[in-house]
Amino acid sequence: xxxxxxxxxxxxxxxxxQGKAVTNSLRQxxxxxxxxxxxxxxxxxxxxxxxxxxxxxxxxxxxxxxLANPNTEHYSFTLEDKEGGKA
Amino acid sequence: MKVSVITFPGSNCDHDALEVFASRGHDSRLVxxxxxxxxxxxxxxxPGGFSYGDYLRCGALARFSPIVNEVLAFAQKGGLVLGICxxxxxxxxxGLLPGTLLMNSGLDFICRHQRVRVETSATAFTEGIPAxxxxxxxxxxxxxxxFCDDTVYxxxxxxxxxxxxxxxxxxxxxxxxxxxxxRDNIAGICDASGRILGMMPHPERSATDAVVSQDGKRxxxxxxxxxxxxx
Numbered sequence: 001x002x003x004x005x006x007x008x009x010x011x012x013x014x015x016x017x018q019g020k021a022v023t024n025s026l027r028q029x030x031x032x033x034x035x036x037x038x039x040x041x042x043x044x045x046x047x048x049x050x051x052x053x054x055x056x057x058x059x060x061x062x063x064x065x066x067l068a069n070p071n072t073e074h075y076s077f078t079l080e081d082k083e084g085g086k087a
Numbered sequence: 088m089k090v091s092v093i094t095f096p097g098s099n100c101d102h103d104a105l106e107v108f109a110s111r112g113h114d115s116r117l118v119x120x121x122x123x124x125x126x127x128x129x130x131x132x133x134p135g136g137f138s139y140g141d142y143l144r145c146g147a148l149a150r151f152s153p154i155v156n157e158v159l160a161f162a163q164k165g166g167l168v169l170g171i172c173x174x175x176x177x178x179x180x181x182g183l184l185p186g187t188l189l190m191n192s193g194l195d196f197i198c199r200h201q202r203v204r205v206e207t208s209a210t211a212f213t214e215g216i217p218a219x220x221x222x223x224x225x226x227x228x229x230x231x232x233x234f235c236d237d238t239v240y241x242x243x244x245x246x247x248x249x250x251x252x253x254x255x256x257x258x259x260x261x262x263x264x265x266x267x268x269x270r271d272n273i274a275g276i277c278d279a280s281g282r283i284l285g286m287m288p289h290p291e292r293s294a295t296d297a298v299v300s301q302d303g304k305r306x307x308x309x310x311x312x313x314x315x316x317x318x
Contacts, residue, residue: 014234015268017192041143066151069144069180071187072234 002047002055003082008068008075009040043067046082055079088314090115091128093158095149100135100171104291108132111307120152129314130167131158133174135227135289145188145230146176155181167211167310168283172228175275175285184276184285185243186235191228192268198227200300201266203274203288204254207247210281211313212306221258222251222302224288226266226274231287233269233276243276251275251286 010016018039026034045062047055059077068075090108094101094117101117108115116126120138125131139148149155155177162168162183170178178184191197205213205220235243243249251274255264260272267287275286290303 014189015192017190017194017268021194066147067143069147069187071185071236072189 001082001084002049002052003080004045004047004055004059004077005080006043006045006059006063006067006075006077007040008043008063008073010038010072011074014072041067050081052079088113088130088311088316089126089128090130090132091118091125092116092132092134093118093120093154094134095120095136095138095152095173095177097138097140098134098136098173100173100289100291103289104132104134104171107291107294107303107307110295111311118154120149120154122154123157125154125157125161128161128166130169130310131161133158133168133170133177134291135172135174138173138177141173141230144180146173146178146180149173149177150181159183162278162283165280165282167313169212170283170285171289171291172226172231172287175287176230178283178285183283184278185239186233186276188228188230188287189232189234189268190230191232191266196227196229197231197266199225199266201226201274201288202254202256202258202264203251204258204260206249206252207281208309209247210250210277210284212277212281212284212309213250214309214313216305216309219258220305221254221256222288222305223293223300224290224303225292225300226288227292228267228287231267231269233273233287235270240270243273244271246279248277248279248281249273249275250277250284251288
């Protein structure tokens with residue numbers, strides 16, 4: 001099995017009100033050096049294959065087709081082998 | 088006028104929209120999202136609600152419902168499509184309208200009456216409503232913060248495709264009158280032909296005598312006049 005760890009983040013020019021609210025809370029907690037917080041999405045997909053190239057291509061397509069909105073978000077991912085499954 | 092209102096799992100304004108059209112004497116029906124037959128409508132309504140629980144992004148999963156392919160084909164043939172609130176979000180996700188509805192800048196779900204200014208009467212939905220008219224139409228959303236890049240914004244502005252802007256009672260589009268951080272107070276936009284409209288305010292919630300504002304009727308009047316019906 002191959003595990004894709006996918007990060008979908010707001011582009012830098014897109015305001016992140018959630019991140020702003022978290023920054024404010026962190027400062028209230030005393031973390032004075034926190035300059036900025038960005039809240040993103042983390043998604044895991046397990047592929048029932050041992051073919052890394054195939055998993056990579058599919059993850060790319062999945063990100064483009066559904067997981068990230070190209071207007072406002074960009075994505076990145078890593079792949080790793082995972083125990084279990086048929087492969 | 089024949090109207091098909093699409094029901095997605097999580098739609099909750101579909102019956103309200105249906106009721107408005109039915110009460111005005113139009114041949115109206117709900118169409119389940121898994122269907123593949125729009126039933127030959129003149130107008131398709133994508134109603135408000137929380138399709139697929141707003142999972143991933145608002146409207147992102149609804150785009151893959153089977154009926155949406157039919158809506159795309161209908162739009163391509165020149166059919167009229169009205170997306171209200173979640174329907175607007177779905178229209179942007181499926182590419183019928185540009186831009187994205189982001190989370191409100193204040194993070195709150197906002198449910199209240201809102202003034203919007205009609206910016207153009209050159210759409211099927213605002214025909215006969217003079218530009219500058221101020222309407223009181225309720226909003227109810229958490230993700231209504233319209234975002235687009237400069238290229239899209241300039242195109243929308245220059246082609247008169249910004250249909251509604253949030254404003255105050257005097258019709259001024261102030262920062263204070265902007266409930267959600269939307270770019271340039273945008274509350275609704277249309278496609279280049281003026282036949283596909285996405286709007287965050289809910290005209291179906293201000294179109295019967297039982298509620299405080301009846302300004303939403305103006306939009307349904309406009310649609311009827313577009314089809315040569317009514318006064």
